[in-house]
Amino acid sequence: MQSGNIVEFKGVQKTYDGHNLVIRNLDLEVRKGEFLTLLGGSGSGKTTTLMMLAGFETPTRGHIMMNDVPIEHVAPHRRGIGVVFQNYALFPHMTVEQNLAYPLRMRGESKAQIAAKVARQVDMVRLHGMEQRRPQELSGGQQQRVALARSLVFEPELVLMDEPLGALDKALREHMQYEIKQIHRDLGVTIVYVTHDQSEALAMSDRIAIFQNGDIVQIDSPHDLYERPANVYVAGFIGENNILAGSVERQAADGAITVKLPCGREVTARVAGADPATGAETTLTVRPDRLVIGGDASSLGNSLPGRVLDITYLGDHFRAQIDIGGDQRIIVRRPSGQLSGKLESGDEILVGWRVEDGLVFL
The missing domain is CATH 3.40.50.300 (P-loop containing nucleotide triphosphate hydrolases)
Incomplete structure (x- = not known):
């Protein structure tokens, strides 16, 4: 160029x-x-x-x-x-x-x-x-x-x-x-x-x-x-994203922010922009393709129990809509080859993601 x-x-x-x-x-x-x-x-x-x-x-x-x-x-x-x-x-x-x-x-x-x-x-x-x-x-x-x-x-x-x-x-x-x-x-x-x-x-x-x-x-x-x-x-405009409301609980020495979700669970993410004050309302985003479900989710920095509401098979990948409580739902998108066993609506399942894959906005 x-x-x-x-x-x-x-x-x-x-x-x-x-x-x-x-x-x-x-x-x-x-x-x-x-x-x-x-x-x-x-x-x-x-x-x-x-x-x-x-x-x-x-x-x-x-x-x-x-x-x-x-x-x-x-x-x-x-x-x-x-x-x-x-x-x-x-x-x-x-x-x-x-x-x-x-x-x-x-x-x-x-x-x-x-x-x-x-x-x-x-x-x-x-x-x-x-x-x-x-x-x-x-x-x-x-x-x-x-x-x-x-x-x-x-x-x-x-x-x-x-x-x-x-x-x-x-x-x-x-x-x-x-x-x-x-x-x-x-x-x-x-x-x-x-x-x-x-x-x-x-x-x-x-x-x-x-x-x-x-x-x-x-x-x-x-x-x-x-x-x-x-x-x-x-x-929210570039690519698909999960956008979750929450409030700031605390900030770690490494700059990561702990956010409390409406379901009462706490998750940790990196912050975009200025450091938010404790108690401030905030927005957490995490891409559907960065989410993991099942047993592997427990080894990641964040994990939440959820219930499958819907699952759609799209050939090379599948999309699952999961209720995580607090009137909040998230979308998971994973390669079809990573789906072990049969996943159905109503199944209780663990969903997780790495700390660096979440982003907090004021």
């Missing part, structure tokens, strides 16, 4: 009605050559941020810099940015070849240059033999490839993608995730990608920016977001 930033948002705000801020005060740096995903719920501001970068929306306040030049008042077609939308936005009356050639024709390139670049893109996205087909004659995955190739054909430094795989089925979506990531690696182009799909973001990104109510609440690598979320919102 190259050093430096290709894009900077500086104090950017956006409102559509003059009162309610869709983007509050955005400071964001996009590194050259990285795959950055903007992730968040509906209305969180991720798509508005992408549209401002593309030039289809104008900031109400602040500046957007590209290669140290302000671009907030530069027309979209003059920014030199490739864009891929969920609906692909292909010209229906044009063939694949004509769709790919269009951005080059608009830039006044010669016929020889256009032919060479179109052929290179057709080869890259493996659409040989389909050059004369129109979009309606292509499958969803093939249309997506054309849209991707068209965004890259004029060799931009930056490509923006807005939910580009949202219309595809699961198998094809996963295949195209690999295709896009491979193209990113091969070309070294910078990609800013918008999705609401957490697993997609985790699989594809160098960094992920989590949006909430017009702000970025955390921007980090997929690993650090999953293992070290900044707050309860991120902990």
Whole structure:
């Protein structure tokens, strides 16, 4: 990855009605050559941020810099940015070849240059033999490839993608995730990608920016977001998580926090952020895949008795919902091969996890 930033948002705000801020005060740096995903719920501001970068929306306040030049008042077609939308936005009356050639024709390139670049893109996205087909004659995955190739054909430094795989089925979506990531690696182009799909973001990104109510609440690598979320919102948004209410009992010399759960049991976990005061209400999170059930649970730092409410077999893994008392339930997710014997609803069972796998938030 190259050093430096290709894009900077500086104090950017956006409102559509003059009162309610869709983007509050955005400071964001996009590194050259990285795959950055903007992730968040509906209305969180991720798509508005992408549209401002593309030039289809104008900031109400602040500046957007590209290669140290302000671009907030530069027309979209003059920014030199490739864009891929969920609906692909292909010209229906044009063939694949004509769709790919269009951005080059608009830039006044010669016929020889256009032919060479179109052929290179057709080869890259493996659409040989389909050059004369129109979009309606292509499958969803093939249309997506054309849209991707068209965004890259004029060799931009930056490509923006807005939910580009949202219309595809699961198998094809996963295949195209690999295709896009491979193209990113091969070309070294910078990609800013918008999705609401957490697993997609985790699989594809160098960094992920989590949006909430017009702000970025955390921007980090997929690993650090999953293992070290900044707050309860991120902990619950990235991957599946058990979120349990409790109160602080005490703090050990090594910094671990003992939390009392509503069921009356005590568990120990590491703390996120400032040390909480004794008696403070707090939230404990632990990932379903870090939980162990049965006899092995007794050897871990935390263990609780529970009762199986439901168990679902999902091929390579199973999910069990367990009542631990105090009107609290937790989800356990384990590989199917680790399930010894038959587990049924109503079974009394021990559930446990390591101290370092729990995280306490104020």
